[in-house]
Amino acid sequence: MHETMGDVDWLQALLDRSYEKAGEHLRSITTPERRISAADLISLLDGVQIIDLATVNRDGRPRVGPVDGLFFRSRWYFSSARSSLRHRNLVARPHVSAAHTRDEQMSVVVHGTAHLFRLDDPKHRAFKDYAHEVYVPRYGDAWIDLAYSKDVFFARIEPDAMFTLRIDEPQLS
Numbered sequence: 403m404h405e406t407m408g409d410v411d412w413l414q415a416l417l418d419r420s421y422e423k424a425g426e427h428l429r430s431i432t433t434p435e436r437r438i439s440a441a442d443l444i445s446l447l448d449g450v451q452i453i454d455l456a457t458v459n460r461d462g463r464p465r466v467g468p469v470d471g472l473f474f475r476s477r478w479y480f481s482s483a484r485s486s487l488r489h490r491n492l493v494a495r496p497h498v499s500a501a502h503t504r505d506e507q508m509s510v511v512v513h514g515t516a517h518l519f520r521l522d523d524p525k526h527r528a529f530k531d532y533a534h535e536v537y538v539p540r541y542g543d544a545w546i547d548l549a550y551s552k553d554v555f556f557a558r559i560e561p562d563a564m565f566t567l568r569i570d571e572p573q574l575s
Contacts, residue, residue, distance in 0.1 A: 404474055404475060410440050410441055410476070411440075412476055413444070413476035414440035414441075416476075416561060416563075417438075417439075417565075419563075420563040421437065421565070424565065428565065431567065432565060432566070436567055437566055438508070438510075438566035438568045440476070443473075443510065443566055446508065447502070449536055450470050450471070450536060450540075451470075451471045451473065451502050452468050452471065452502065453470075453471035453480065453500045454466050454467070454503075455468070455469050455471075455480060455488070455499075455500045456499040456500065457488055457495065457498055457516075458491060459487070460491075465487070471500070471502060472529075472533065472536060474528075474529055474532050477559060477560065478512055478559040478561075479529060479533075479556060479558050479559075480559075481554055481555065482554075482555060483554060483555075484553050484554070484555055485553055489518075489555060492516050492518060496517070497513075497514070497516075506569060507568065507569055507570070508568050509565075509566070510564065510565070510567075511565045511566075512561045513564075514559045514560050514561040515559070515562070516557040516560075517557060517559075517560055518555050518557045519555070519556055519557070519558070520556065521533065521549050521550060521554075521556050522550060526556070529558070533556075534546075
């Protein structure tokens with residue numbers, strides 16, 4: 403766990419605010435007993451998690467695609483290629499939504515703004531260390547070459563809202 407107690411408190415406050423602002427239908431599904439606390443969420447999202455990232459193209463049409471997600475310091479991070487349409491969409495329209503879902507048992511949805519950066523940016527040193535910790539044992543030095551190539555960018559989603567759901571036993575609401 404790389405989160406500080408301040409990160410956990412901040413995330414819990416975000417989850418609570420998001421839930422309070424949610425519509426009646428969403429609250430009827432993500433009841434208090436089905437919500438995931440910040441502390442539990444952090445422990446559930448260790449390592450690489452696939453997130454479905456939605457951007458908006460120049461015609462205002464949503465585009466969604468899977469990316470590797472790392473949950474670090476209570477925020478989602480991801481990477482992609484500068485040569486991708488995703489990058490062009492994010493530069494022009496940085497508002498995003500992302501979802502991580504595990505079967506019918508767990509879901510995390512975030513809406514926010516993507517902030518793009520390079521992995522060698524000194525302001526993101528702690529994330530860089532975490533990314534190395536996760537990816538180098540998995541892919542070796544080839545990942546390092548890729549991560550620092552001119553075509554790769556990283557991004558942090560600064561969340562406006564985040565919703566969680568955990569269902570131990572599927573049931574109709």
